[in-house]
Amino acid sequence: MLKNLDCYVILQLIEAKKLTVPIAKVYHGLNEVGQAQANLESGTFSGKHVVVL
Numbered sequence: 001m002l003k004n005l006d007c008y009v010i011l012q013l014i015e016a017k018k019l020t021v022p023i024a025k026v027y028h029g030l031n032e033v034g035q036a037q038a039n040l041e042s043g044t045f046s047g048k049h050v051v052v053l
Contacts, residue, residue, distance in 0.1 A: 022047035029053065 013019035024047030027036045036049045 024049055027051045 010019065014021060024045035025036070025039060027033065027049065028051075030051075030053065033051055036051055039045050040049050
């Protein structure tokens with residue numbers, strides 16, 4: 001399990017552009033959560049699914 005320090009180091013690496021996180025799709029609002037879940041379960045997208053509230 002990640003510790004707070006581990007999360008801090010990961011965030012620092014992302015901020016320094018030494019670590020990238022692939023984003024498959026960004027969903028806006030709770031009304032798109034169902035579609036996000038369906039896409040996640042389908043396995044056809046590679047990367048993270050992000051829901052912006």
